[in-house]
Amino acid sequence: MHDIRFIREDPAAFDAGLKKRNLAPLSAELLEIDKRRRAAISESEAAQAKRKALSRQIGIAKGKGENADALMAEVEALEATLKQGEAEAKRLDEELTRRLEVLPNLPFDDVPDGVDETGNVEIRRVGSQRNFPFQPKDHVALGEATGEMDFASAARISGARFVFLKKHLARMERAIAQFMLDLHTSEEGGYTEVNPPLLVRDNAAYGVGQLPKFAEDMFHTDNGFWLVPTAEVPLTNLVNDTIVEEKDLPLRFTAFTPCFRSEAGAAGKDTRGMIRQHQFPKVELVSITTPEQSDAEHQRMTGRAEEILKRLGLPFRTIVLCGGDMGPASRKTFDIEVWLPGQNAYREISSCSNCGEYQARRMNARFRPKEGKGTRFVHTLNGSGLAVGRTLIAVLENYQNEDGSVTIPEALRPYMGGLAALPAPTKRK
């Protein structure tokens, strides 16, 4: 949600931000609505002030037992203008909100220009791609060979874009999540583990910017709940409608949850395998900071997500998204892409965004500064730390052996009962 005063003060900066989003300038028409809105408010308030004064006089007169008919007639005469003025002011105010609340956040100046993913810029590459002496398989081939990744059963029971994981793979997914949580909640990680609700109300979905524009991307229950598309929704809303003390910032939350996305089928992309599912597990990171801290926190958060991949020995690259490819709430986003030899491609495994005060304004999340008076909006950040299902895929594809067994990365072994490798599939008789 944008601050109309910011647009009033610097319409050129606003339009420049929209341009980075490949949107046409809007400041002129928004300010026109704002102008009419403010005029209507002034008019309406003047009438209200008059009524208030008269009503007070009526009260005083009646208190003294005097006749107040003349005064009451005066108020009566005001009635029409009053009602009309109020309605007009309200209508214009709502129109402005409706226009503003669907606009995306303004990218920072250092965000690259571009209309889609081709405009993204790689900023670093870590780890080296393994040289396979054989043709590496993708995760579907590996998982189905052992029967531990079962798409056929999932299709019978839930339809497309679901999967059953069994035995070692089920356990490894759990191991990965636990490894991530342990690192994030360690002293150097600094995050507080949270186990949030997975069903949320409209206001929570609105607060992070999912509503009103992206309703069709979420599952909805028939009694009015949204299934969370990411734990970002409940975690960020932990501070909605609250005022935190500056000394308590930053707040850092992490959660391991399933995520539910209904849009996953619509794109027609990644129809094969576990890459894009209606339900997937993810460890999420959320930070609440002061405006001054948010940029450093953004770097830090991205670093914490990268640390997971480093410890798992998975090669990855980090890119900064261009204006056209960023999520609407974000001012700047780093994507981390893991190398998948089975696909011969880097694939997104984390997305870390600094949302500035965009979400804070929508959910009314403020802090009380140590210096000065009043309150200010917090900055909110979120990132995957990491997508657990995709991490599982990455482990399978990067650590596979020619016989179909999979070496387990050292970091995960303590979580797998010391197991060193997932067994190769047994040959069919």
Add this chain to the structure above:
RNA sequence: GGAGAGGUGGCCGAGCGGUCGAAGGCGGCGGUUUGCUAAACCGUUAUACGGGGAUAACUCGUAUCGAGGGUUCGAAUCCCUUCCUCUCCGCCA
């Protein structure tokens, strides 16, 4: 699911048709006292929007007592709708 109770400022808690933005307390801030701390005492302490002003200090106005609507000259107070919380009973992982 059944039966009740309630939602007031950063927090607790009064008020139940008329100068109520709202008593009192706590907390916060400023000060006095004090060797320091504590205690005591005095003062102060909401937010949003709009107008004026230098996009200042400040000032004027309007709104805000869960949300929305209604009654009334006037609503925190009355009525309706809705959301939420709590208690008891039932049911259930």
